[in-house]
Amino acid sequence: MQPPADGQPFDPATATIAIVTYNRSALLTRLLDSITAMDPKPGHVVIVDNASSDNTTELVESYRDRLGTELVYRRLDTNTGGSGGFSEGMRVAYELGSTWIWVMDDDVEVMPDGLARMGAWAPRFKSIQGRRYDFDGSEFYWQYRIAERMGIPIPFAPSGFDASGYKEMNSGCFEGMFIHRDIVGQIGLPDPRFFIYWDDQTYGWLASRVTTSVIVNEFVLRRTREIKQWDMGIRHMNASSDAYRYYIMRNRAIIKRYYRAAGVYNPVLFGLGTTLTFGKELIRLLLVERTVRGTSNLFRGLSDGRKIAKDASWQPMPPLVAGD
Structure with a gap:
């Protein structure tokens, strides 16, 4: 287990937002609009397009001169699922020399100060998960711990935070994972063979085996897509x-x-x-x-x-x- 952090100040220019999208240009528009309003902005935005058949390519190109940061667009030949998309997005970000990689789907918006909020924790930790609001504005609960030997989330892990503002986790979520290149170097890229599901949980678990991984009490994203659900409180x-x-x-x-x-x-x-x-x-x-x-x-x-x-x-x- 590595000690948390090297204590180095966070430089937003060393961060890359890596987005995976597939045939959801309307949602991607909202995310890109939110990035244009960010302060500070990341050094790069990488968009991995899983062979969309809609107008995603034209949409992305329309933001190239107005996003306010360097845009890298990778259109894949086939749909590799979220797992393949995040693996490619993290590979591109890593090869760009990014110190921090912030991964997210296309169905969220970034809070204007989201990067600053995540960066405030960067001197202490190298695998960080922020919080997000749900579509209706409610606070989304994410199952941040797994029962390791069973390989499943713990549904009753406490949702509250104490004065420290963080809780240790042994899982991960590609809807907002903020990870240091040192950890990516040690555990490798996300496994595209999952295609969808369990990929981020497993990747977060791997990260927690080499560093102190945390979820922090910072709302940095908001979901923009409504999903049918059973409300259990x-x-x-x-x-x-x-x-x-x-x-x-x-x-x-x-x-x-x-x-x-x-x-x-x-x-x-x-x-x-x-x-x-x-x-x-x-x-x-x-x-x-x-x-x-x-x-x-x-x-x-x-x-x-x-x-x-x-x-x-x-x-x-x-x-x-x-x-x-």
């Missing part, structure tokens, strides 16, 4: 899709491979986590989406996951810098 359960249901179960096998590589895999506890995940998705179908259709995707994901678990050639993502 502080916590919400969002609607899903057949694709998500498939990857939620299939990608358990990728997490298992990472756990085995790290020497923390417990078959009984991890199996319990998989069972609980399956049960949660059934509840999501019944109570949020009001249907029983979609369970076949859960079983299909489990089946394809078994192939990943048996793949003798599988390896974790490599570090970007050589270890000691």
Whole structure:
């Protein structure tokens, strides 16, 4: 475990915002508008386009001279999912020499002082998660801790903050992860093989194994897309899709491979986590989406996951810098 921080003052010009987008130019417009209003601004904005078929390319180019910072646009040949997009966005930001990489989807807006708020914590920590407002302006609760051996979020982790203004976490969320290049160098890029789901949780877990990762009591983002959800008070359960249901179960096998590589895999506890995940998705179908259709995707994901678990050639993502 590294000690927190080198104590160096934060320079906004060394930060890069890395955005992944796919066929949502209207939402991307709102995000880019919010970046133009930021003070301070990052040194770079990297936009990774997952082969959108709408007017995303023309939209991005229209902001090149008015964003107020250097814009780097990468249009991919195929849709690599959020996982592939964030892996590419972080790669580009890292190769630009960025000290800090702030990743986010296209369905958020950045608070005008968001970068300053995150940067205030940069001298102390190297893996930082800010908070965000939900679509309706309410405070979004993010499950910032996982039960490691089960590989699932802890839904009852305390939501409040004490006077320190931060809490240690062992997870991650690509909707606002703020991470130092030193950590990216050690743990490598996000794994594009997830395609969607569990990728950011696993990446945050990897980061927490080499540095003190924290969620800070700073509201820096706001979601701009409304999602059907079951309101349970502080916590919400969002609607899903057949694709998500498939990857939620299939990608358990990728997490298992990472756990085995790290020497923390417990078959009984991890199996319990998989069972609980399956049960949660059934509840999501019944109570949020009001249907029983979609369970076949859960079983299909489990089946394809078994192939990943048996793949003798599988390896974790490599570090970007050589270890000691």
